[in-house]
Amino acid sequence: MVHSITRKVVAAVGAVGIAAALVACGGSGSEPESTGEAGVFDPKAWEGSTVRVLRHSGYDADVMRSLFDEFTEWTGITVEMDEVPFGNLRTKEVTELSSGLSTYDLMATPDYWLAEYASADWLRPLDDLMTGTATADPDFDLEDITPRLIEANQVDGSTYALPWKFNTGVIAYRTDVFDEAPQTYEDWLAAADAAEAAGMSLIGGSLGAANAPEYFLDFVVANGGEFLNKDNTEAAFNSPEGKEALEFLVEIMGYSADGQVNRAWDESAQLMANGVTASDIVLSSVASTAASGAAEGKVAFTPLVPAATTSSFMNTWGLLIPKASQNPEGAFLLMQFLLNKENVKGMAEGGGGSVVPARQSLLDELSATFPSFEAQKTAAENGTFWPKITTLDAARTAVAPFVQQAVLGQLSVSDALAQAEDAVNAAINP
Amino acid sequence: MTTLGSAAGIDSTPAAGRTPRSGRRHRPGGSWWPYFTPALIVVLAVNGGPVIYALVLSFRDYNLARPQQDGWIGFGNYVELLMNPAVQRSFGTTLFFVVVSVSLSLVFGMILALLVNEIGWGKKIFRTLFFMPMLLAPAVIGVMWRFLLNDQAGPIAWLLKQIIPGISPLSDPTLALWSVTLVDVWSWTPFVFLVLLAGLESQPQEPLEAAQVDGANAWQTFLHVTLPGLVPLISIAVLFRVTWSFRAFDHIYTMTQGGPGNATEVLALTVYRNAFQNLDVSLASALSILMFAIMLVFAISVLRAQSKREKR
Numbered sequence: 001m002v003h004s005i006t007r008k009v010v011a012a013v014g015a016v017g018i019a020a021a022l023v024a025c026g027g028s029g030s031e032p033e034s035t036g037e038a039g040v041f042d043p044k045a046w047e048g049s050t051v052r053v054l055r056h057s058g059y060d061a062d063v064m065r066s067l068f069d070e071f072t073e074w075t076g077i078t079v080e081m082d083e084v085p086f087g088n089l090r091t092k093e094v095t096e097l098s099s100g101l102s103t104y105d106l107m108a109t110p111d112y113w114l115a116e117y118a119s120a121d122w123l124r125p126l127d128d129l130m131t132g133t134a135t136a137d138p139d140f141d142l143e144d145i146t147p148r149l150i151e152a153n154q155v156d157g158s159t160y161a162l163p164w165k166f167n168t169g170v171i172a173y174r175t176d177v178f179d180e181a182p183q184t185y186e187d188w189l190a191a192a193d194a195a196e197a198a199g200m201s202l203i204g205g206s207l208g209a210a211n212a213p214e215y216f217l218d219f220v221v222a223n224g225g226e227f228l229n230k231d232n233t234e235a236a237f238n239s240p241e242g243k244e245a246l247e248f249l250v251e252i253m254g255y256s257a258d259g260q261v262n263r264a265w266d267e268s269a270q271l272m273a274n275g276v277t278a279s280d281i282v283l284s285s286v287a288s289t290a291a292s293g294a295a296e297g298k299v300a301f302t303p304l305v306p307a308a309t310t311s312s313f314m315n316t317w318g319l320l321i322p323k324a325s326q327n328p329e330g331a332f333l334l335m336q337f338l339l340n341k342e343n344v345k346g347m348a349e350g351g352g353g354s355v356v357p358a359r360q361s362l363l364d365e366l367s368a369t370f371p372s373f374e375a376q377k378t379a380a381e382n383g384t385f386w387p388k389i390t391t392l393d394a395a396r397t398a399v400a401p402f403v404q405q406a407v408l409g410q411l412s413v414s415d416a417l418a419q420a421e422d423a424v425n426a427a428i429n430p
Numbered sequence: 431m432t433t434l435g436s437a438a439g440i441d442s443t444p445a446a447g448r449t450p451r452s453g454r455r456h457r458p459g460g461s462w463w464p465y466f467t468p469a470l471i472v473v474l475a476v477n478g479g480p481v482i483y484a485l486v487l488s489f490r491d492y493n494l495a496r497p498q499q500d501g502w503i504g505f506g507n508y509v510e511l512l513m514n515p516a517v518q519r520s521f522g523t524t525l526f527f528v529v530v531s532v533s534l535s536l537v538f539g540m541i542l543a544l545l546v547n548e549i550g551w552g553k554k555i556f557r558t559l560f561f562m563p564m565l566l567a568p569a570v571i572g573v574m575w576r577f578l579l580n581d582q583a584g585p586i587a588w589l590l591k592q593i594i595p596g597i598s599p600l601s602d603p604t605l606a607l608w609s610v611t612l613v614d615v616w617s618w619t620p621f622v623f624l625v626l627l628a629g630l631e632s633q634p635q636e637p638l639e640a641a642q643v644d645g646a647n648a649w650q651t652f653l654h655v656t657l658p659g660l661v662p663l664i665s666i667a668v669l670f671r672v673t674w675s676f677r678a679f680d681h682i683y684t685m686t687q688g689g690p691g692n693a694t695e696v697l698a699l700t701v702y703r704n705a706f707q708n709l710d711v712s713l714a715s716a717l718s719i720l721m722f723a724i725m726l727v728f729a730i731s732v733l734r735a736q737s738k739r740e741k742r
Contacts, residue, residue: 091706096493116495116709209687259581261690262600271582390495394708401691408603408690430493430710 039134046330047076053334054092055108057083059285060165063350064338071337077330090393102324105331109161110315111152112386112393117320118155119390122407124321125158129332140336143263143351149358153318161318163358164347165284165340168383169218169315170301170375172272172290173279174200181302183250188279188305192255195278204268204277205253205260206218207407212261213399218281218312219245221384222304227313228395228428232234232387235395235424238417244408246413253407261404272299281312287372301375303382314383316358356380391428479571481722488716494709507716516692517700518716523607524696528675531614535671536664538615539622540635543653546623547630557627558621568617572684575613576600577687600686610682611696614675622667629663630656662736673725697721 005340038047055061061083068079083102084092090113095104097117110119119125129135130142132378142150153161171182177195182188188202195202205214216236217227225241228234234240253260269286271277273293281289281304291299303311319335321328337343345362348355353370357363367373386392399420406416492500511517546556563571578586579599590597599609599617633656641651679698682688688695688703697717705714 023570092493094706094709102529120495120497120709212689258596258598262581262606263688265579267582273517274582276582367662391708395711397703397707401689404689405691410603410691427708430708 004183012236017353019103041134041136041138041331043075043089045134046327047335049327049330050078050080051105051327052103053079053106053108053333054082054089054096054104055081055083056086056088056089057130058115060347060351060355063347067338067343067346071334074337075330075333077333079334086192086250088392093117096320097324100324102322102326104322105325105327106334107320108317109320110164110167111211112315113162114153114160114320115155115388115392116390118158118160123160123276124323124325124328125160126162126321126332127159129321129328130159131249135329137333137336137340140340144341144359144361145339146358146360146363148304148380149316152316161316161320162335162339163316163318164344165355166314166316166358166376167284167356168376168379169214169281169283169312170287170303170372171279171377172282172287172299172301172372173274174198174295174298175300176298177278181288181300182279182305184306187251189252189255191278193253198278200278201257201271202255202275202278203252203257204263204271204280205256205407206263206265206268206281207253207261207404209397209400209404211264211404213396214313215281216246216249216399217396218304219249222312223248223306226385228424230256232389233428235421236429237399237424238421243413243417244416245400246403249403250406250413261407284372284376285354288351288370289372291353299371301372303375303379310372311379311382312384313386315386367380389428389430394427396429398427449636451542457495458599481719482553484715484718484722485711486502488719490712492710503712507713510713511691511717511720513532516695519692520697520700523692523694524606524676524698526613527611527678527696528672531618531675531678532668532671534612534615535622536667538619539626539667542619542623543626543630546627557624560623562620563617566617568678568680569684571613571617573679575609576679579609599720601690603690606686606690606693610685613681613685614678617681618671618674622671625663625667626660629660633659650742661739665732665736665739668732669729672728677721 009200036107055064061081065081068081089109093109094115095317096107098120114123142162149163149166150159153159153163161373171188173182173191174195177200178191179196179387182191186281192202206212220227220237220242222243223241225239225245226236229236263427265283266286266289268277268280272280272282272290275294277415287301291297319338321335323330325331341359341362344357344359345366348357348362348366349369353372356373356376357366363373363377367377386396391397402411402416402420402423405411406413411419484683489502489504490500491503491506542560546553546560551554566574578584581587581598581601584599587597587599590599597605599605637655637659638651641655646654677698679702682694683699684698685700686694688699698721701714701717701721704710704717
């Protein structure tokens with residue numbers, strides 16, 4: 001009897017497993033679309049085709065989606081868009097791009113992944129599309145996009161994506177706790193008593209595994225240090241500037257709200273919005289969150305301290321066309337449509353300040369509306385782009401455990417820096 | 431004893447010119463392979479294909495971001511993995527996770543099964559209630575528990591802080607490992623419970639009654655009558671639980687991403703990092719093959735032991 005039950009249990013579990021495998025193996029194929037003909041620019045040239053888009057969810061995704069009907073009316077091209085959480089975006093993109101299938105014609109990506117993608121020959125360079133008379137929309141004002149931000153999307157002289165927004169870290173601080181914007185490490189720490197008196201922690205801290213590298217390295221570059229050396233062949237943060245930055249990070253985390261080593265950027269911003277913390281580093285994408293809720297009207301922004309030579313790391317978000325796309329011309333048409341001034345303005349306004357536009361004119365125009373933009377603009381002028389190396393993600397990730405261990409007191413600052421340096425060197429020189 | 435051959439009126443004694451082969455039965459008038467081959471092809475294609483592909487990749491130096499460096503390196507990836515302290519640490523973490531999770535889910539699953547088996551009413555309700563965690567996707571479980579244990583807003587974290595001030599379930603390295611392990615226990619105890627409850631319900635009553643007549647108390651009855659009867663099902667439960675916990679990924683990734691430090695970095699996370707962060711699919715494949723080999727050896731051992739027990 002027991003043997004019979006055993007067999008039934010095994011059979012049932014096996015059947016569930018096989019069913020799950022079959023479901024996982026299933027999927028929908030995609031058919032190549034018409035690519036149209038070359039010639040004079042005509043938005044209807046690719047009428048009847050489809051452009052499939054992949055991007056991260058949240059912020060301006062809904063606004064972007066709302067623009068598709070207008071685009072279809074203008075061009076006759078149908079748009080389909082899939083959204084995945086940012087945490088899954090790289091996995092999704094790598095899987096799609098490496099398969100060589102033409103599932104998507106347009107993908108949103110931060111510029112720091114472009115070197116890996118381009119090196120693997122997954123991307124279609126945009127240069128010929130940008131200059132082609134049949135593909136370049138004469139009304140698309142490319143010059144208005146900040147040149148630095150376009151350069152960030154170039155690898156070995158080829159442009160692989162065009163940006164519509166950028167991210168950089170700035171300090172958000174409560175004006176009812178800080179007398180004035182902190183300019184130095186000492187200024188920042190000096191507000192600890194005032195924060196405590198107001199019933200708040202001085203800082204939140206986004207030191208979860210995915211965020212710790214950027215959080216720490218922002219302090220390093222703001223203090224005049226570097227992540228990698230000039231040739232991008234070795235770690236360079238185990239320096240006096242890097243040590244000073246990590247010592248300060250460890251010290252200020254002594255005044256942080258519990259749970260900092262398991263927190264993401266948006267969760268830290270939410271703590272400010274809830275009145276739990278008096279200051280933090282916030283990325284552009286969450287700056288408006290930090291200034292909302294209980295903190296509304298009480299938050300100001302300033303570039304990272306001490307900002308000796310530069311401010312913080314920054315990255316753009318751009319749109320790229322996979323090499324396997326069957327409709328690159330249609331995709332480029334959509335790219336220009338989405339990135340024109342009017343539509344980027346719509347996304348910036350719809351994002352409520354979480355979308356900092358890559359267009360200079362919009363940044364100036366909207367600074368009065370969104371209080372964080374002025375600090376973002378200043379930070380961006382001096383911001384550092386991530387090195388264009390194929391091992392960047394591995395190198396960044398390698399830093400995280402050691403920064404966390406230093407903050408938790410499991411490693412001394414010197415040991416944490418030395419071990420992180422070894423790990424990064426191993427990552428960039430596999 | 432009636433055999434297939436004798437039942438069909440065929441002499442089943444070894445015929446002249448035919449070599450008797452132990453335990454193998456032949457379908458009368460035909461060969462077995464036309465029936466067997468289609469199933470074999472499907473099984474090999476579905477299961478064997480990806481494993482063979484991963485095996486081939488594991489002997490190469492293939493990084494998606496540097497495809498031009500691709501080449502055969504023999505056991506290079508395996509040597510690198512076995513010598514790598516981070517992988518060794520990850521293996522230790524996985525071992526802790528599996529042993530604790532499987533042991534606790536067995537204990538809790540057994541207790542629940544014994545309790546529910548004893549009650550006369552509401553058995554179906556309890557069975558359905560306990561089954562619910564198994565209906566949730568692991569990633570959803572991770573997000574849910576990340577919130578519940580959040581230092582600032584999590585109700586369970588808040589409750590724990592009332593008992594032990596300063597406790598931080600996901601930010602303290604030791605507690606973080608216990609947290610993700612206990613969530614795994616919470617997720618899979620219902621599976622053990624259901625399997626063992628099915629076993630208890632199907633156990634014959636006579637030995638239990640005989641034990642009572644002989645004056646055995648409840649513990650003695652459980653130890654000498656109930657438990658031995660459940661051993662085959664416990665083996666199956668352990669086999670599946672170890673396999674699932676050994677490759678646990680989703681809820682750990684969503685709860686801690688392997689941190690703080692490397693406290694919750696299990697092998698499946700290491701595979702993920704190599705494949706999707708470092709794009710080193712060869713190294714990731716080698717580690718996957720190692721994990722597969724470990725589980726294969728474990729599964730064969732359990733099934734053999736089970737087979738021997740059944741023969742006895």
